Amino acid sequence: MEYKFDTAGLIPAIIQDANTNTVLMLGYMNAEAIEKTKSSGLVTFYSRSKARLWTKGEESRNTLKLVSMANDCDKDTLLIKAIPAGPTCHTGDDTCWSEKNEADPALFLSKLNMIIEDRKNNPDEASYTTQLLKQGINKVAQKVGEEAVELVIEAKDDNEQLFLNEAADLMYHYLVLLCAKDKSLKDVVEVLKSRHK
Secondary structure: OOOOOOOOOOEEEEEEEOOOOOEEEEEEEOHHHHHHHHHHOEOEEEEOOOOEEEEOOOOOOOOEEEEEEEEOOOOOOEEEEEEEOOOOOOOOOOOOOOOOOOOOHHHHHHHHHHHHHHHHHOOOOOOHHHHHHHOOHHHHHHHHHHHHHHHHHHHOOOOHHHHHHHHHHHHHHHHHHHHHOOOOHHHHHHHHHHHOO
């Protein structure tokens, strides 16, 4: 990669959680910090206050494990995706902006979708998902119908926990049905996007 360092030989690096996409912090790197980050797999900065290389977590053990590094279009800012081993900010907060580092719920649905697809492609006899898929499309569709009816029934009552449990059951079985039909949530989202005008 080509880097455009500033007059002090530094380039800003935005650190983003590779799993949640939350922006964690901003630091600065010189050429040596970039190379050390690549070779060690731990994000290393150039500390302007200490005038030396500084690997995140070298004292706190709250390291940042490198996942990827990309340059922006002007080649003067880095985007580093990493996996944090604890809070990122020196204050003990998850991020340097006092935000919680929590995944968007949609990311979990994507992960669940991948797990269901894996159960289809790599059957595990101990898995309910595998067993359900083996029973065929009619059984899977029947389960979606049953769960939809149960959700409607719970919606008429005032038990929030039962309602949410039934909503989760319906969502799960719906994802299994999509997988059984060789489709995914992404395909459904594309239809929704095409309708949104």
